[in-house]
Amino acid sequence: MSLTLLNAIIAVVIAIGFAALNAAYLVWAERRGAGRIQRRPGPNVNGPLGLLQPLADGAKLMTKQLIIPGGADKALFMVAPVLAMAPAIMSFVTIPFSDVIVARSMDLGVLMIFAFASLGSMSILFAGWGSRNKYGVMASVRAVSQAISYEVPMLITVITIVMMTGSMNLHDLATSQAGGFWHWNIIPSLTSPLMPVSFLIFFICSLAETNRAPFDLGEAESELVAGFHTEYGSMGFGLFFMGEYANIVIGASLITILFLGGWGCPFGLFPSVFWFLLKIYLLIATFIWIRWTFPRTTIYGLLNLSWKILIPISLFNLLLTAGLLKVF
Amino acid sequence: MNPTIALSEAPGLFTADGLVGLVFLIMLATTIIGGFIACNAERLVRAVAGLIACFIGVAALYYYLNSPFVAMMQMLIYVGAVCITIAFAIMLAAPEEKKKSGPAGPLTGPLGLVTAGLVTFGMAAMALKTDFIPMPKINMGTVENIGVELLTTYSMVFELVSIVLLIAIIGALVIARQGRSK
Numbered sequence: 394m395s396l397t398l399l400n401a402i403i404a405v406v407i408a409i410g411f412a413a414l415n416a417a418y419l420v421w422a423e424r425r426g427a428g429r430i431q432r433r434p435g436p437n438v439n440g441p442l443g444l445l446q447p448l449a450d451g452a453k454l455m456t457k458q459l460i461i462p463g464g465a466d467k468a469l470f471m472v473a474p475v476l477a478m479a480p481a482i483m484s485f486v487t488i489p490f491s492d493v494i495v496a497r498s499m500d501l502g503v504l505m506i507f508a509f510a511s512l513g514s515m516s517i518l519f520a521g522w523g524s525r526n527k528y529g530v531m532a533s534v535r536a537v538s539q540a541i542s543y544e545v546p547m548l549i550t551v552i553t554i555v556m557m558t559g560s561m562n563l564h565d566l567a568t569s570q571a572g573g574f575w576h577w578n579i580i581p582s583l584t585s586p587l588m589p590v591s592f593l594i595f596f597i598c599s600l601a602e603t604n605r606a607p608f609d610l611g612e613a614e615s616e617l618v619a620g621f622h623t624e625y626g627s628m629g630f631g632l633f634f635m636g637e638y639a640n641i642v643i644g645a646s647l648i649t650i651l652f653l654g655g656w657g658c659p660f661g662l663f664p665s666v667f668w669f670l671l672k673i674y675l676l677i678a679t680f681i682w683i684r685w686t687f688p689r690t691t692i693y694g695l696l697n698l699s700w701k702i703l704i705p706i707s708l709f710n711l712l713l714t715a716g717l718l719k720v721f
Numbered sequence: 722m723n724p725t726i727a728l729s730e731a732p733g734l735f736t737a738d739g740l741v742g743l744v745f746l747i748m749l750a751t752t753i754i755g756g757f758i759a760c761n762a763e764r765l766v767r768a769v770a771g772l773i774a775c776f777i778g779v780a781a782l783y784y785y786l787n788s789p790f791v792a793m794m795q796m797l798i799y800v801g802a803v804c805i806t807i808a809f810a811i812m813l814a815a816p817e818e819k820k821k822s823g824p825a826g827p828l829t830g831p832l833g834l835v836t837a838g839l840v841t842f843g844m845a846a847m848a849l850k851t852d853f854i855p856m857p858k859i860n861m862g863t864v865e866n867i868g869v870e871l872l873t874t875y876s877m878v879f880e881l882v883s884i885v886l887l888i889a890i891i892g893a894l895v896i897a898r899q900g901r902s903k
Contacts, residue, residue: 398740401740466764466766466767468767468770469766469767469770472770499789500789501789501790501793504790504793504794504797505789505793507797507801508780508793508794508796508797508800508801509796510801511796511797511800511801511802511805512773512796512800512801514805515773515800515804515805515808518766518805518808519766519770522766523766530812533812534812537805537808537809537812538809540805541805541806541809544801559865
């Protein structure tokens, strides 16, 4: 496989383009979904069904003045939005969209995505702290404690699945579930009877890791104005927004690959990239649905859920799966 | 083994190899600058940011040394866990603490420079004089191979690391208990 500079540049452009396009139109989908759930139209003026709204928003954000509040830590303030977006784009490198569509199939794909995801909470920390705003600092404290608590059950669940498959390569993880929905990891099998529970844990953790409601305590607007991005205007705010949606796409792709058979068809026919896209957009629709129907939890409820419920269950599931793998 | 490459054989900047080399140099610079920030920053949060940059640079160096597993673990553990924990500790401290530094030790000033120079010289001399033996690649970095290696060839190291962690936990408990009785 010859890697030329042109190939590398094209791959980077495709990754950024895919992330940006998704971010722009998921914002539209979110606002339309919110409108539908709250019985109001949502953005419907610009273009058919409001489809040109993201372009207008983008133009507005890019032409606004960049304001850095006085007394803010300038370097951290500028670095934080970049850190929100960069890890998500890095993660696109190793996500296989189908049997052949993958930028680089790494043996440690899962590990790499989690390694870079850990940078995301750093961006919230720097944003909140750097803007020298009390709300921002509160949001940082919350985001950091949230990141500590929810990475643990998420990684334990991933270990359970990696143990069953014996590989950390996302491609191998997906192909091990090929052929029909009864092969998917979400379906309980002899060696892992608690798989639907694992799926639920992973789903909740990805909601929490992407800072989505009901776990969006980092930007709880009823308590903290806008949390960590209170002081951000123009494209700094835009990057946080895009980063959030890019992370949602990564989370949905991970759930699809780990639990829902990747690019496989539910009936074992014609595996292709379209199944993969269908699954991730269904998951994202569920994310949006959950965001606009559940009230926000409190920070104590959030931390208790992780430490007292999710971590014990996922640990028990890990031990159970290890034992059953040894027996059968 | 001759580490130098003739300039005529060096890859051009706008080829894939040249780009790889450029990224390597950027990562080296990230490591060094991050280390400087971590040591010299006035604000603790900036020091953590420098530390993160330094760790990312080191992870990249591991990647260039053909050990992606160590690189990813470096990112996951040092950036994702250690730095987050340090940040957590800073958050629990007072937010606007004035910089307090103890009395300068005997190694500040010219003596410190001399020491740093000697250490750098020694390390550089060691790196240049050592006859590096190319080692065979141990495994392809799959989970199974790493597990087998850890529990067979490197089981001693594995046990020692567990003891270090055990001591750390006991130490933390002892400190926490003392704090509670006050």
